[in-house]
Amino acid sequence: MIVDVHTHAMRYPEHLSDAFVREADRARGYPVDLTVEFEDYLRAMEPVERCILFGMKARHTGFYVPNDWIAAFAARAPEKIIPFLSLDPTEPDFLDDFERSRTDLNLRGVKLAPMYANFDPTDPALDELYGRAARHGLPVLFHTGTTFCQFAPLRYTRPALWDDVAIRHPDLVMVLAHLGHPFENEALVTARKHPNVFLDLSALYYRPWQLYNSLVLAQEYHVTGKILFGSDYPFTTPGDSIAGLRALNRMVEGTNLPRVADATLDEILHRPSLRLLGLE
Numbered sequence: 001m002i003v004d005v006h007t008h009a010m011r012y013p014e015h016l017s018d019a020f021v022r023e024a025d026r027a028r029g030y031p032v033d034l035t036v037e038f039e040d041y042l043r044a045m046e047p048v049e050r051c052i053l054f055g056m057k058a059r060h061t062g063f064y065v066p067n068d069w070i071a072a073f074a075a076r077a078p079e080k081i082i083p084f085l086s087l088d089p090t091e092p093d094f095l096d097d098f099e100r101s102r103t104d105l106n107l108r109g110v111k112l113a114p115m116y117a118n119f120d121p122t123d124p125a126l127d128e129l130y131g132r133a134a135r136h137g138l139p140v141l142f143h144t145g146t147t148f149c150q151f152a153p154l155r156y157t158r159p160a161l162w163d164d165v166a167i168r169h170p171d172l173v174m175v176l177a178h179l180g181h182p183f184e185n186e187a188l189v190t191a192r193k194h195p196n197v198f199l200d201l202s203a204l205y206y207r208p209w210q211l212y213n214s215l216v217l218a219q220e221y222h223v224t225g226k227i228l229f230g231s232d233y234p235f236t237t238p239g240d241s242i243a244g245l246r247a248l249n250r251m252v253e254g255t256n257l258p259r260v261a262d263a264t265l266d267e268i269l270h271r272p273s274l275r276l277l278g279l280e
């Protein structure tokens, strides 16, 4: 079974500001339509059996998807989609949002995006949230790594910050998204230390040299078991991500450079991610 642990849904202009979309277009070099239609989403998810879906809440960068909307979207394919809530901890009522989304909407995990929402993930003001998430068995997936957004601070996204969070909350199950790209080495050593810290490799196959090096390093640290498959749909698709992962070693064909073992790639693709995240 392949699980995609990292997919988004949202609509423009309801959930995205013009400024955010302009920056996304600039980063790509061409206009991107970020509105996710349900039928397109399901078609894109055909290569995977289950998918974790979230919006994002980050007023600072003009990205705000209500949890009710995500719950309604996911309810159209409950056998396939596992919906997460998202929070913007700069909002005074974020803990109420957490409780209502967890209980009334039955959302199963949490998505946080510190750099986009402009907060420090190690801020003690978040300890209550982390404690409740751990107590109720909700994994927390964090955006880590870079972005195209000009005003999203890089200092809130270095994966080593999560060492502090994991030391304070060893029972909290966390996923550091995008292997903390391009700070993958920090993400790998953080996951290596902490049994409940996982990584996803979403949106990385199109930077193949960096991903190849990261997976070789992960093999050397014996930490590939912490890496989960994800796509970052609609920014990429599971189909392209799987193909890109399978093609990684082609770059080093005809050389004596190390390979990412086929077994490693298979294990990442077929990782029992839902069980590891306590979602089964």
Ligand SMILES: [Zn+2]
Binding pocket: 006, 008, 232
């Ligand atoms: Zn994402």
